[in-house]
Amino acid sequence: xxxxxxxxxxxxxxxxxxxxxxxxxxxxxxxxxxxxxxxxxxxxxxxxxxxxxxxxxxxxxxxxxxxxxxxxxxxxxxxxxxxxxxxxxxxxxxxxxxxxxxxxxxxxxxxxxxxxxxxxxxxxxxxxxxxxxxxxxxxxxxxxxxxxxxxxxxxxxxxxxxxxxxxxxxxxxxxxxxxxxxxxxxxxxxxxxxxxxxxxxxxxxxxxxxxxxxxxxxxxxxxxxxxxxxxxxxxxxxxxxxxxxxxxxxxxxxxxxxxxxxxxxxxxxxxxxxxxxxxxxxxxxxxxxxxxxxxxxxxxxxxxxxxxxxxxxxxxxxxxxxxxxxxxxxxxxxxxxxxxxxxxxxx
Numbered sequence: 347x348x349x350x351x352x353x354x355x356x357x358x359x360x361x362x363x364x365x366x367x368x369x370x371x372x373x374x375x376x377x378x379x380x381x382x383x384x385x386x387x388x389x390x391x392x393x394x395x396x397x398x399x400x401x402x403x404x405x406x407x408x409x410x411x412x413x414x415x416x417x418x419x420x421x422x423x424x425x426x427x428x429x430x431x432x433x434x435x436x437x438x439x440x441x442x443x444x445x446x447x448x449x450x451x452x453x454x455x456x457x458x459x460x461x462x463x464x465x466x467x468x469x470x471x472x473x474x475x476x477x478x479x480x481x482x483x484x485x486x487x488x489x490x491x492x493x494x495x496x497x498x499x500x501x502x503x504x505x506x507x508x509x510x511x512x513x514x515x516x517x518x519x520x521x522x523x524x525x526x527x528x529x530x531x532x533x534x535x536x537x538x539x540x541x542x543x544x545x546x547x548x549x550x551x552x553x554x555x556x557x558x559x560x561x562x563x564x565x566x567x568x569x570x571x572x573x574x575x576x577x578x579x580x581x582x583x584x585x586x587x588x589x590x591x592x593x594x595x596x597x598x599x600x601x602x603x604x605x606x607x608x609x610x611x612x613x614x615x616x617x618x619x620x621x622x623x624x625x626x627x628x629x630x631x632x633x634x635x636x637x638x639x640x641x642x643x644x645x646x647x648x649x650x651x652x653x654x655x656x657x658x659x660x661x662x663x664x665x666x667x668x669x670x671x672x673x674x675x676x677x678x679x680x681x682x683x684x685x686x687x688x689x690x691x692x693x
Contacts, residue, residue: 347373347653348373348374348375349373349374349375349415349416349649349652349653350375350376350377350413350414350415350416351368351374351375351376351377351378351414351415351416351417351418352376352377352378352379352380352405352408352412352414352417352418353368353376353378353379353380353417353418353420354380354381354405354408354417354418354419354420354421354425354429355380355381355419355420355421355422355425355443356379356380356381356383356386356387356389356390356420357381357383357386357420357421357422359420359443360381360386360420360421361386361389361390361393362610363418363420363641364376364379364390364394364420365393365394366612367611367641367642367645368418368645370638370642371638371642371645371646371649372646373646373649373650373653374645374646374649376418377400377412377414378400378401378402378408378411378412378414379394379396379400379401379402380401380402380403380404380405380407380408381401381403381421382403382404384403387401387402387403399411400412405417405429405432405433406432409432409436414438415438415439415652416438416439416440416441416466416648416649416652417429417433417438417439417440417441418441418442418645419433419440419441419442419443420443421443423445423447423448424448426442426443426445426446426447426448427447427448427452427456429442430442430447430456430467431456431459434456434459434460434463434465434467435459435463437463437465438465439465439466439467439648439651439652440460440465440466440467440468440664441468441469441470441644441645441648442467442468442469442470442664443469443470444469444470444471444527444528444531444667445523445527445671445674446469446664446667446668446671447671449671449675450668450671450672450675453664453667453668453671454665454668456664457663457664457665457668460664460665461665466648466651466652466655466657466663467663467664467665468644468647468648468651468657468661468662468663468664469662469663469664469667470641470644470645470648470662471527471528471531471535471644471662471667471670472528472607472611472640472641472643472644473528473531473532473589473590473606473607473640474531474532474535474644474660474661474662475636475639475640475641475643475644475647475660476590476606476607476614476617476636476639476640477606477614477617477633477634477635477636477639478590478604478605478606478616478617478618478619478633479532479535479536479590479604479606479607480634480660481604481619481631481633481634482536482593482595482602482604482619483535483536483538483660485602485619485621485631486536486537486538486595486602487538489597490597490602490621491597491598491599491600491601491602491621491623492597492598492599492600493570493597493598494537494572494595494596494597494602495571495572495573495596495597495598496572496573496574496575496595496596497533497537497572497573497574497575497593497594497595497596498574498575498576498593498594498596499529499533499574499575499576499577499578499591499592499593499594500576500577500578500587500591500592501521501525501529501577501578501579501587501589501590501591501592502578502579502582502584502585502586502587503525503578503579503580503581503582503586503587503589504580504581504582504583504586505560505580505581518558518678518682519548519558519559519562519677519678519681520556520558520559520560520580521548521559521560521561521562521578521579521580522546522548522562522674522677522678522681523674523678524580525578525580525589526562526578526674526677527670527671527674528589528590528607529576529578529590529591530670530673530674530677531662531667531670532590533566533568533574533576533673534669534670534673535660535662536593536595537568537572537574539568539569539570539572540568540569540669540689540690541566541567541568541569541669541672541673541676541689542567542568542569542688542689542690543566543567543686543687543688543689544564544565544566544567544673544676544677544680544686544687544689545564545565545680545685545686545687546562546563546564546565546676546677546678546680546681546687547562547563547564547680547681547684548561548562548681548682549561549562551579551581551582553581554581556580556581559681560579560580560581561578561579561580561581561582562576562577562578562677562681563575563576563577563578564576564577564677564680564681566673566677578591587605588605588606588607588608588616588617589606589607589608589616590605590606590607590616591605592605593605599623599624600621600622600623600624600626601621601622601628602619602620602621603619603620603621603622603628604618604619604620605617605618607640611639611640611641611642612640614633614636614639617633618630618633619631619633644661647661648661672689672690673689676688676689
């Protein structure tokens with residue numbers, strides 16, 4: 347069975363989806379493209395071979411002219427809520443880029459809508475679909491080294507550019523809402539716990555071209571007592587880490603050390619896991635073999651769920667993603683107010 351989709355949003359990242367991800371996923375066929383920018387549609391015609399009669403200036407026009415099973419939303423964050431709502435109301439399954447929506451209130455409303463219509467609503471948290479992340483989560487669940495007490499995560503990048511007003515995502519906090527949402531989501535997935543409290547501070551590194559702070563540090567307390575210290579910097583002068591960051595997870599009987607997500611979702615060079623039992627040297631862990639990974643596996647997982655109604659264990663459905671969105675919101679609120687923020691009460 348082939349899942350027929352329409353893709354909405356052909357900006358820089360959406361075009362990357364269209365050109366390098368979607369064509370690599372068997373069982374998925376794009377039969378329509380939507381973007382309000384005529385130049386983006388023209389590029390789709392030239393680079394993707396998209397038929398002009400399958401390119402539309404808005405979602406409503408696409409719905410009137412083509413019949414699809416599902417919608418892939420890679421548009422600007424500000425449009426996510428309205429697009430997801432229209433898709434669900436018209437009976438279409440939805441895969442939406444992260445961040446899901448702007449607030450947990452919107453997320454809850456849309457998750458309720460998906461449940462009411464019995465449709466798949468999934469957020470493409472593609473860092474979940476890397477072998478190192480999956481392996482780390484399994485090691486924690488099996489308590490190979492006992493319970494996790496503390497975790498330190500560090501991300502160092504060198505994303506030295508000036509975001510334009512019309513950039514793909516308009517972010518209050520380039521780190522926390524851009525890459526940080528991946529890291530927050532991985533915390534929940536790998537630990538199997540929910541965040542309860544966060545204190546976060548953000549800053550502008552010397553000479554930063556960003557309008558908003560691209561660096562931040564946070565302390566997060568989870569519901570079974572695990573304490574996570576997190577530091578990220580999009581303008582670091584240090585040795586760059588993989589996009590998933592460097593993780594040191596201190597357990598009762600040793601340490602789990604891992605990284606994931608190398609360059610642009612196309613290699614597994616950044617994936618590795620090691621375990622170090624107390625008093626012994628670290629040893630590598632064999633990673634699970636994956637035929638596809640990252641965004642490709644995210645889309646493939648979504649298509650399988652649409653086809654047979656079975657959702658893979660590490661997929662991030664809309665309702666589950668509320669926890670990651672709430673932690674991101676709480677970190678942003680803490681960074682802007684200077685206060686400790688309770689995650690479970692945030693709306």
